Amino acid sequence: MTSSSDLKFLGKQIILGVSGSIAAYKAVELLRVLVREGAAVSVVMTEAATRFVNPLTFEVLSRQPVTSNLFAAHQELLHLTLAERADLLVIAPATANVLAKCALGLADDLLSTMMLTTRCPVIIAPAMDGGMWDHPTVQLHTAVIRQRGVTVLEPEEGLLASGKVGRGRLTDQEAILSAIEARLSPRRDWVGQRVLVSAGPTQEAIDPVRFIGNRSSGKMGYAIAQAARERGAEVILVTGPTALERPHGVEVVPVLTAEDMGKALITRLAWSTVVLMAAAVADFRPRRSSQQKIKKEARTGMTLELEPTPDILETLAKQRSSQVIVGFAAETEPPLRHAEQKLKRKGIDLVVGNDVTADQCGFGSDSNAAVLVDRDGRVVELELMPKRELADRILDAIQTLSVFPAQHRPRNHE
Numbered sequence: 001m002t003s004s005s006d007l008k009f010l011g012k013q014i015i016l017g018v019s020g021s022i023a024a025y026k027a028v029e030l031l032r033v034l035v036r037e038g039a040a041v042s043v044v045m046t047e048a049a050t051r052f053v054n055p056l057t058f059e060v061l062s063r064q065p066v067t068s069n070l071f072a073a074h075q076e077l078l079h080l081t082l083a084e085r086a087d088l089l090v091i092a093p094a095t096a097n098v099l100a101k102c103a104l105g106l107a108d109d110l111l112s113t114m115m116l117t118t119r120c121p122v123i124i125a126p127a128m129d130g131g132m133w134d135h136p137t138v139q140l141h142t143a144v145i146r147q148r149g150v151t152v153l154e155p156e157e158g159l160l161a162s163g164k165v166g167r168g169r170l171t172d173q174e175a176i177l178s179a180i181e182a183r184l185s186p187r188r189d190w191v192g193q194r195v196l197v198s199a200g201p202t203q204e205a206i207d208p209v210r211f212i213g214n215r216s217s218g219k220m221g222y223a224i225a226q227a228a229r230e231r232g233a234e235v236i237l238v239t240g241p242t243a244l245e246r247p248h249g250v251e252v253v254p255v256l257t258a259e260d261m262g263k264a265l266i267t268r269l270a271w272s273t274v275v276l277m278a279a280a281v282a283d284f285r286p287r288r289s290s291q292q293k294i295k296k297e298a299r300t301g302m303t304l305e306l307e308p309t310p311d312i313l314e315t316l317a318k319q320r321s322s323q324v325i326v327g328f329a330a331e332t333e334p335p336l337r338h339a340e341q342k343l344k345r346k347g348i349d350l351v352v353g354n355d356v357t358a359d360q361c362g363f364g365s366d367s368n369a370a371v372l373v374d375r376d377g378r379v380v381e382l383e384l385m386p387k388r389e390l391a392d393r394i395l396d397a398i399q400t401l402s403v404f405p406a407q408h409r410p411r412n413h414e
């Protein structure tokens with residue numbers, strides 16, 4: 001017999017949002033498991049969802065009334081009361097429409113209004129027909145939502161309701177349940193750590209309007225900053241220019257050039273316990289940058305003389321006291337050998353190597369695969385996964401380093 005203490009979600013208040021996808025029937029099974037594991041579940045359906053599954057099914061299984069109408073809900077201010085007492089909001093299945101509303105802050109029914117009123121963790125499991133998930137608009141909305149700390153699970157590839165094969169099937173129930181477990185009992189295993197992260201490209205001026213830059217989007221560094229924060233660390237993010245939203249709860253220091261980035265990091269080195277150098281720092285800059293815009297009158301071509309930028313990682317590694325220092329190796333070929341060499345040459349503790357030309361990896365992509373090489377001689381291959389998940393795996397690997405300052409005492413406000 002199962003004792004109540006074995007129940008995974010005992011005492012948890014969960015809002016299960018169901019939207020109008022053919023996969024809505026799968027939410028019935030999800031609800032059954034949540035209830036069986038001890039959760040109190042309030043189901044909120046979109047109007048379209050009620051066309052696929054009768055609300056009565058959810059009412060009977062959740063033993064609670066099911067609401068979809070904002071105006072009926074207003075009588076009890078449900079959009080506030082339910083949302084305020086919830087420990088978690090999980091939307092499964094979520095249509096492209098729900099993702100769009102969430103990204104843009106539209107609030108025209110109870111579920112979308114709750115997405116704005118609640119402050120609890122949110123998990124979204126999308127399901128949509130072929131082609132829609134891959135559409136740039138849906139991908140943009142997904143990226144925006146993820147940056148705000150929402151877990152958006154990847155839909156699966158397979159046979160869709162339309163008979164087409166594509167990516168768009170609701171992910172399996174196990175994946176949704178393990179995401180729920182992770183968000184309900186987040187690890188706070190980085191409390192007491194002070195983490196300095198660099199991210200994005202640098203820009204090295206040629207003249208006041210032109211610069212040498214690179215294709216880094218900053219996504220990996222931002223994901224690491226967010227993950228460390230969520231796991232309890234204090235985080236400072238030193239970032240070159242990116243189009244990303246600043247992660248919640250993280251102090252952001254914007255910089256432009258390699259030199260500025262170096263200064264910003266070196267002055268904060270003593271504060272930190274762990275440094276992750278995810279930025280794509282320019283290796284060379286123009287020896288001279290013109291004060292005025294260079295005219296194109298000289299049609300014979302022009303030669304730019306470049307000089308190396310200071311290597312920030314090497315400087316940090318030389319000046320450190322007990323900080324753990326992690327570097328990145330973005331390569332255009334299998335990265336293992338380069339990562340091993342970089343670890344030794346720079347005198348650091350761990351190198352995250354990745355092949356930026358591999359499919360779905362590297363600059364601008366939301367996913368990445370990597371090989372981790374550390375000073376204790378370990379090599380860990382991490383398969384393709386969302387950058388946010390990879391960020392957690394990198395933090396896990398840092399914790400296993402012999403030099404990781406595990407005994408750091410939490411500060412008062414943590």
Ligand code: C5P
Binds near residue numbers: 278279280281310314
């Ligand atoms: O030497 P390389 O550029 O291949 O090494 C990449 C790593 O070194 C990255 O972690 C990057 O942030 C860091 N780097 C640096 N200063 C530079 C160039 C790269 O800290 N000037």
